[in-house]
Amino acid sequence: MFKYAKFISKYVKIDFFGKHEILSFGQLKIIMMKNKLLNSILACFLVASISCREETLIANETSNANDIEIKEGTVKDGRLYFPNKESLQVTYNNLKDAEDEVIANYVDAKNIISL
CATH class of the missing domain: 3.30.160 (Double Stranded RNA Binding Domain)
Structure with missing residues (x-):
């Protein structure tokens, strides 16, 4: 140096x-x-x-x-699971502004247990 x-x-x-x-x-x-x-x-x-x-x-x-492939969520033990974040985001965006009746039908169709 x-x-x-x-x-x-x-x-x-x-x-x-x-x-x-x-x-x-x-x-x-x-x-x-x-x-x-x-x-x-x-x-x-x-x-x-x-x-x-x-x-x-x-x-x-x-x-x-x-x-990225968008797939529907699956239900295991009464809980809804999504294969990736993007699938969750698409489903959320579809249901966030939906009427209560549409959301209730989705929950019943998937057989989700409410906490």
Whole structure:
């Protein structure tokens, strides 16, 4: 690890053990170019990794949305079970605004035991 300090318009490189070395303008320019190159590579890598992750997430969401099969719930021991969340959501949306008579008929048809 090196530290750079400016003393009266001369740049000095100080290493971990405290050794000092005076740098010329050309050496300093090379160091600055290396730092810019490393920073730009790091920035490109960061941007690429974030954008690729978003594409993967979007692809997974669309593939999962197409594979979902909506099925009716089944009754076990008087309780209504659904195979997945989407099936439950569809049934709920169909019954949430229905009249009491329609809901009662659904409960009776499925033989659901009310708690």
